[in-house]
Amino acid sequence: MPLRAKVASSVSRTAAALSRAAGRGDGSVIGGWIGLKIDPDLLAHLSAGRAIALVSGTNGKTTTTRLAAAAVGVLGRVATNSFGANMPSGHTSALAKAGSTPYAVLEVDEHYLAQVLEATEPHVVALLNLSRDQLDRAKEVAMMAQLWRAALVRHTDVRVVANADDPLVVWAATPPADPANGIHPPHVTWFSAGQRWHDDSWVCPECGSTIQRSGDQWWCTGCALRRPEPQWIVEDEGVLDPTGAWHKVSLQLPGKVNLGNAATALAVAAEFGVRPVDAVSRLGIVTSVAGRYAQVDKDGRNIRLLLAKNPASWLEAFDMADEAPTLLSINARDPDGLDTSWLFDVDFAPLRGRQVLITGDRAYDLAVRLDVNDVPFQHVRTFDDAIRSVPPGRLEVIANYTAFQDIRAELDRVN
DSSP states (O other): OOOHHHHHHHHHHHHHHHHHHSSOOOOHHHHHHHHHHHHHHHHHHHHTTTTEEEEEOOSSSSHHHHHHHHHHTTTTOOOEEOOOOOHHHHHHHHHHHHOOOOOEEEEOOOOGHHHHHHHHOEEEEEEEEOOOOOOOTTTTTTHHHHHHHHHHHTTHHHHHHHHTTTTHHHHHHOOBBGGGGGGGOOOEEEEEEOOOOTTTBBBBBTTOEEEETTTTTEESSSSSSSSOOOSEETTTTTTTTTOOOEEEEESSSOOOHHHHHHHHHHHHHHTTTTOOOHHHHHHTTTOTTTTTTTTEEEETTTEEEOOSSSSHHHHHHHSOSSSOOOOEEEOOOOOOOSSSSSGGSOOOGTTSSSSSESTTTTHHHHHHHHHTTTTTEEOSHHHHHHHHHOOSSEEEEEHHHHHHHHHHHHHSSSS
């Protein structure tokens, strides 16, 4: 690297270490932020010489990244932003901290995908899903798909692993070719993990006609856009690979959605030449991801943490949660988005019949929503109050981003 980049990388590592030592966080942002101030091209310099995979989407990025890093680890050391710092400062900090590694698997905020594609020149990009999230400060879903599509037009040599079940992802991953100007469609490998949340993909992004669905299939009623045939498929408790071989996947992470994340991880690793039979056993070593799914014993309660930040992820959280007392916590700080009206897009009916507690900055917004859904609840002021309000045994905690981090901090930043 140029001298300036070497200095910036060293300062980045030092700043991150000081942040951790001072108890101000894990250093996954501040180190990269300072490094990029010294050398704006530091991310590109740190990426050079590595085979890189990027993982982007509205939901599941952090978990899929952790699983993919474990799978690619069959080949050697892998740099990754394992704590979910998914903007360029986080990528820079992760690569600087890792030192020289042949591989990197990086989670990328969907809004920054084009910028990070440009800086890192990855070997493969995984596109998971697109749904509404923080619409008071983020782009509308179809606009996000358009940005992805435009970025892939400029990087047609990158290999793409994409979700065949999401019409917006399929459209974004298949930009039109223009051979006269040297633009060819990217090579796409399709995976099928199922898509339970459909409310953001009823309208075709190509022509505006209605999307119809039947079983696993979907198609546009007005143009040729339809579900492609996937090469990687979740089936029963395992994954079918492109050869038709079935691999049992034994995860320590709950929910069918994580089987889908595992299928994506295996598909990403395969783009580096990793055989599924060699990678699948490594997926089971992942027990929690930056606190997500972590289980902590406290005062006779076994507390499990589930992150849910938008309607699609709340639907999956209800699928993962056991029939046990459940604490819901909602904030509306800047990282969450200030608008909580999305709560009315979530069906809370699955919580009927269990003890439900609510807390957080916007607990009263949640209270109104639960009342509309005929779900009885108890308001508690603090996390400790919640623990004291439930009997010994399992306590499920479902929280949006900053509420999740608040509770995680009370549990000593469990990872």
